[in-house]
Amino acid sequence: MSAILQTQKLRVEYRTRELRQPVKIALTGLDLEVRAGEVFGFLGPNGAGKTTTMNVLLGFVPPTSGAASLFGIDVRQPIARQRIGYLPEMTYYYKFLSAEELLRFYAKIFGLARAEADRRIDQLLKLVELESARKRPIKSYSKGMQQRVGLAQALLNNPDLLILDEPTSGLDPLGRMKVREIIQRLKNEGKTVFFSSHELGEVETICDRVAIVHQGDLKAVGTVAEISAGHPNLEQAFLKIVGFQSAHAS
Amino acid sequence: MNKIFALTGVVIKELYRRKDFYVLFVLTAVLTLAAGAVNFFHDEKIVRYVKDICLLLIWISSLVIAIVTTARQIPAEREARTIFPLLAKPVSRGQVIAGKFLGCWLATGMALVVFYFFFAVITGSKEQSWPVLTYFQAAWMQWLLLGIVIALVLLGSIYFAAPSSTSTISFVVVISILLVGSHLHVIALQQPEPMQTVLTFVYYIMPHLEWFYLSDFVVYDFGHVPLLKIIAATLYAAVWTGILLLLAWLGFRRKNLTT
């Protein structure tokens, strides 16, 4: 199978404003490969470098060294993003637009034809259950509704690859289940999903493969079974790999 | 191009939904109206004076609208993080700059149309004269100038995160150029070296915004400007706007948006 998402020796340093402060190394040389059709969980504790990796893949942060590509196209080219959907970790959308207007705007950015856009917008608003609020400005939406707008915009172009940054964080249990359902459905449609999380329970059930990063470094990659081999479950394996000493461990 | 127009549409939608400038609009309209209502007694001097004030008002209002609106665009997208889902789509940062520019420029253009229309109706109904071509030229030149200003502010907004600093600095720069721009080389001659060389140099490389101020033609009924001069001014403005947008794009292109 071919790699749809790839990073090679990816290194990212953040320069801090104060001159005497050392640069902050967010990624030390990450090699990652996500193959077509898999659901790939990108795990790591807070500050591990998950968001940074995604920011490079989307072209928000230029790599200090190394390379990253989507569908074999260098991420510096906008066209690399034609077939992806992205859900940011946390975002507000244009508050003065309605959900429908927001999606119509993004559809134009994707270059979708009018009829196709209309059809997809109707379909997505139904999927995320925002049909009744579609004409209201986003500023009148609750937090959960705003997150669902985010999900709808990520699916607008019927993407082949989804990049989701902690898609379930901050959602209630029902919301989480819906997101998991959607990921599962996308997988059945043959899409590739790359998502970050620190919710190990959900990762275990839906991921084909996972990678564990810690302090900007890739610590492990493989199927859930491979990584949890020799441990009671994925959570224990994860804790061991990131060097957490459980009080109960003897 | 459709992507750029889509961005433009959002800028304009935001502007009229935010309603920030409605106050400014109404204020300008009311003041122009009040000025027009003054009984002139056909005193040539007062008529000119009133027209001059109205025109100045239009200039200041449109500058405020152009600068404040533009300074906010990119910082607001970064603050609300709307820039991320946007740039995650197949749109280049150059297109974002172009769309923002076009949106702000068209919006100020619409404001100008309203202002000048109002001005023409008020003065026309009083004086029974309709120098439409002169008004059109004055508005066109002012719009060209606002294009340069908007490109300048867009450039500033990439380096100064706070819209208020960008607005203030832009205001000072634009007003200074308008006030002393045409005299700078003369002022330079009165200065000791190296000031003289520096100011002369600045005179030759700065955008001469004051060339676009046609109030004398409007106020003193000078007739209209020769077409060739308008074309030259249009080209001059296009080159300056292009240079400033290019610089804005160069600054934005490689910018790390997470810091």
Ligand SMILES: Nc1ncnc2c1ncn2[C@@H]1O[C@H](COP(=O)(O)OP(=O)(O)O)[C@@H](O)[C@H]1O
């Ligand atoms: N813009 C930034 N400037 C400086 N340091 C940053 C910036 N963004 C992230 N970092 C640092 O880089 C590291 C990785 O962060 P991040 O990629 O957000 O981690 P994660 O998403 O895995 O929680 C953290 O130590 C964080 O403090």
Ligand SMILES: [Mg+2]
């Ligand atoms: Mg993160």
